[in-house]
Amino acid sequence: MAPKEVYVGVIGAGGVGKCFLSQLESLSKRHATNASPPKISLVFISRSTKTLYSEKYTALPFENLSTKLADSTQKHLSLTEAIGFLSAAPGKAILVDNTSSQDIADQYPQVLSKGISIVTPSKKAFSGSYKLWQDIFSAAAASGAIVSHESSVGAGLPVISTLNDLVNTGDEVTKIEGVFSGTMSFLFNSFAPLEGSGGKWSAEVTKAKELGYTEPDPRDDLNGLDVARKLTILARLAGLPIESPTSFPVQSLIPKELESVASGDEFLQKLPQFDSQMEETKAAAEKEGKVVRFVGSIDVAKKEVKVGLEKFDRSHPIAALKGSDNIISFYTKRYGANPLIIQGAGAGGEVTAMGVTSGVIHILERLS
Amino acid sequence: MAPKEVYVGVIGAGGVGKCFLSQLESLSKRHATNASPPKISLVFISRSTKTLYSEKYTALPFENLSTKLADSTQKHLSLTEAIGFLSAAPGKAILVDNTSSQDIADQYPQVLSKGISIVTPSKKAFSGSYKLWQDIFSAAAASGAIVSHESSVGAGLPVISTLNDLVNTGDEVTKIEGVFSGTMSFLFNSFAPLEGSGGKWSAEVTKAKELGYTEPDPRDDLNGLDVARKLTILARLAGLPIESPTSFPVQSLIPKELESVASGDEFLQKLPQFDSQMEETKAAAEKEGKVVRFVGSIDVAKKEVKVGLEKFDRSHPIAALKGSDNIISFYTKRYGANPLIIQGAGAGGEVTAMGVTSGVIHILERLS
Numbered sequence: 001m002a003p004k005e006v007y008v009g010v011i012g013a014g015g016v017g018k019c020f021l022s023q024l025e026s027l028s029k030r031h032a033t034n035a036s037p038p039k040i041s042l043v044f045i046s047r048s049t050k051t052l053y054s055e056k057y058t059a060l061p062f063e064n065l066s067t068k069l070a071d072s073t074q075k076h077l078s079l080t081e082a083i084g085f086l087s088a089a090p091g092k093a094i095l096v097d098n099t100s101s102q103d104i105a106d107q108y109p110q111v112l113s114k115g116i117s118i119v120t121p122s123k124k125a126f127s128g129s130y131k132l133w134q135d136i137f138s139a140a141a142a143s144g145a146i147v148s149h150e151s152s153v154g155a156g157l158p159v160i161s162t163l164n165d166l167v168n169t170g171d172e173v174t175k176i177e178g179v180f181s182g183t184m185s186f187l188f189n190s191f192a193p194l195e196g197s198g199g200k201w202s203a204e205v206t207k208a209k210e211l212g213y214t215e216p217d218p219r220d221d222l223n224g225l226d227v228a229r230k231l232t233i234l235a236r237l238a239g240l241p242i243e244s245p246t247s248f249p250v251q252s253l254i255p256k257e258l259e260s261v262a263s264g265d266e267f268l269q270k271l272p273q274f275d276s277q278m279e280e281t282k283a284a285a286e287k288e289g290k291v292v293r294f295v296g297s298i299d300v301a302k303k304e305v306k307v308g309l310e311k312f313d314r315s316h317p318i319a320a321l322k323g324s325d326n327i328i329s330f331y332t333k334r335y336g337a338n339p340l341i342i343q344g345a346g347a348g349g350e351v352t353a354m355g356v357t358s359g360v361i362h363i364l365e366r367l368s
Numbered sequence: 369m370a371p372k373e374v375y376v377g378v379i380g381a382g383g384v385g386k387c388f389l390s391q392l393e394s395l396s397k398r399h400a401t402n403a404s405p406p407k408i409s410l411v412f413i414s415r416s417t418k419t420l421y422s423e424k425y426t427a428l429p430f431e432n433l434s435t436k437l438a439d440s441t442q443k444h445l446s447l448t449e450a451i452g453f454l455s456a457a458p459g460k461a462i463l464v465d466n467t468s469s470q471d472i473a474d475q476y477p478q479v480l481s482k483g484i485s486i487v488t489p490s491k492k493a494f495s496g497s498y499k500l501w502q503d504i505f506s507a508a509a510a511s512g513a514i515v516s517h518e519s520s521v522g523a524g525l526p527v528i529s530t531l532n533d534l535v536n537t538g539d540e541v542t543k544i545e546g547v548f549s550g551t552m553s554f555l556f557n558s559f560a561p562l563e564g565s566g567g568k569w570s571a572e573v574t575k576a577k578e579l580g581y582t583e584p585d586p587r588d589d590l591n592g593l594d595v596a597r598k599l600t601i602l603a604r605l606a607g608l609p610i611e612s613p614t615s616f617p618v619q620s621l622i623p624k625e626l627e628s629v630a631s632g633d634e635f636l637q638k639l640p641q642f643d644s645q646m647e648e649t650k651a652a653a654e655k656e657g658k659v660v661r662f663v664g665s666i667d668v669a670k671k672e673v674k675v676g677l678e679k680f681d682r683s684h685p686i687a688a689l690k691g692s693d694n695i696i697s698f699y700t701k702r703y704g705a706n707p708l709i710i711q712g713a714g715a716g717g718e719v720t721a722m723g724v725t726s727g728v729i730h731i732l733e734r735l736s
Contacts, residue, residue, distance in 0.1 A: 023538055027536075027538065156533075158526045158533070165726040168395075168729055169395070169725040315562070315688065320685070320688065322706055325706050335719065338690055339712060340525065340711070340712035342526075342709070343711070345702075345703055345704065345706060348702075354537045361533075361536055368512075368734070
């Protein structure tokens with residue numbers, strides 16, 4: 001029997017969180033209009049030290065939600081209290097975690113063991129220790145709660161769901177390769193474009209930062225850890241028991257000498273001194289008629305995961321990528337020589353929130 | 369509560385059907401080994417005039433299934449009788465239709481109204497009359513049965529699911545464009561390749577037929593109807609009430625003079641007389657620095673659907689396609705200038721069956 005009502009709690013109301021709340025509002029209105037069960041009731045939202053919740057589990061209205069949250073005088077609930085609140089709801093509950101907090105991620109097994117499903121764009125829970133990964137999926141299996149993290153790789157692009165479908169239908173995934181970072185995509189599509197000669201490396205990094213395409217300190221993109229986390233998730237889904245995102249080779253693009261400078265600004269000031277290194281890399285690729293790109297790859301048979309610079313023929317789909325798009329190629333036994341390719345924007349509030357909203361929809365379908 | 373057992377009936381055991389049965393066998397073994405409910409019980413299989421079924425709804429063993437079906441002395445069940453058999457099962461049932469029969473497709477509303485879910489790679493039900501489309505989805509909504517037809521466009525590529533996710537999360541799909549036919553992809557990638565000059569049109573068609581890439585009569589590919597059917601399905605999912613695959617412009621590549629010749633062989637014999645037409649088309653594109661491709665497109669805002677030859681810049685992803693791959697680009701409000709692109713093999717037994725098997729898996733999850 002379809003449940004009449006599903007209770008949703010949301011943590012985080014920043015960039016992705018705001019977009020998600022707007023998508024959830026439309027979704028819950030459509031459900032109400034179509035009289036198609038279940039009714040989606042937002043009963044809990046929190047952000048840093050503020051919490052807004054509905055003591056009697058009646059739906060919070062979406063109007064002026066941010067303001068009401070900021071002005072809330074209700075007691076701020078700890079995560080443990082929030083779990084208690086959701087697990088006492090008079091029906092199935094979903095926790096949407098729109099933060100990138102490791103502390104919250106560490107508590108997913110506890111959330112799931114109470115039968116509360118989880119939807120999140122965060123990579124933290126799935127790219128941390130392998131033990132946390134195992135605890136999460138065994139807690140879900142035991143309680144019947146569902147975990148959805150589509151946006152943890154490639155934002156709204158159907159990457160996780162496609163890999164799961166390949167594996168679950170019995171295909172043999174041999175290799176996964178791609179550009180997994182919008183920032184790295186933008187940097188290399190500008191620095192070593194297919195047409196024209198591109199700018200100096202330090203100038204492209206500075207431009208990317210000005211356009212808001214990098215983290216506040218660009219080194220947090222250039223160290224490769226973001227890509228390593230995504231590769232960890234995909235490798236685990238493909239069946240490799242990867243211990244952590246630091247347990248395989250990851251090439252950092254931060255010059256050794258600049259690793260410990262105090263600030264991102266100082267880093268950018270000094271980066272031009274090291275432009276010749278990247279110029280040499282670019283020239284070496286050009287000599288072979290190729291272009292250089294920052295990619296991640298998983299060789300499933302050899303159990304090898306790596307992240308770093310690679311050279312690609314100019315006709316390769318990875319070379320032809322545009323803007324800050326991601327591209328992910330799945331090589332499998334069934335697909336043969338030409339991989340299954342998924343390509344498009346892999347970052348941004350709306351597309352990331354889309355992966356979260358579709359996760360909520362799929363869970364609603366499964367709870368129906 | 370998770371049901372203990374889901375009953376599966378299968379119609380069709382040809383190319384896709386055989387691959388599907390092998391994938392279903394692996395799946396049901398995995399479910400049995402993991403003790404993860406529900407148990408999948410194949411209780412019915414039929415092919416042309418032969419039926420094999422389990423009167424007491426105990427699972428048919430997969431070993432030598434084809435032989436046992438061919439040797440079956442059980443009464444052949446009509447579709448109506450098969451529906452009766454499945455709806456009397458002691459639990460939820462799924463009908464897998466691996467035929468491309470219009471007669472069977474016409475009865476989907478009846479199947480669904482009995483609460484039996486449907487999984488099929490067939491385009492017939494979804495690209496026929498708009499009334500049939502409406503009847504199918506309203507029967508499903510009324511009974512709670514589920515319809516899955518992922519493989520009806522792009523085989524195992526996640527095309528239908530991605531479009532549904534875009535629409536259901538509230539994105540605005542503005543345009544869908546792509547190469548939707550493996551045959552047409554192969555023909556044009558050979559006839560007008562990015563590198564080299566390609567063969568004569570008639571020679572490429574003959575070669576494609578010899579390689580088994582065309583229908584027995586190649587005119588069944590060249591008339592564009594296969595692509596028109598796929599476009600009909602996608603346009604309807606995007607919200608356009610397309611009446612039928614013949615209610616919008618579809619360019620046929622069959623010369624008028626050869627439309628009524630008696631056989632595919634005679635057609636191929638006479639096709640070289642018309643090579644100059646296609647050569648002109650190719651040359652006209654080359655003059656603009658472009659290549660010609662056979663594509664389908666849906667302009668959602670203008671409500672325009674069309675199928676036929678188009679010219680593309682050599683750097684366009686559609687121009688760079690390889691082999692017999694499909695490519696589908698979704699232009700949406702959220703994705704902006706660069707579309708969400710899905711690319712890979714869009715035909716073949718194993719990948720088509722994969723879309724069917726993943727449909728079964730998703731229904732099992734929703735019935736759990």
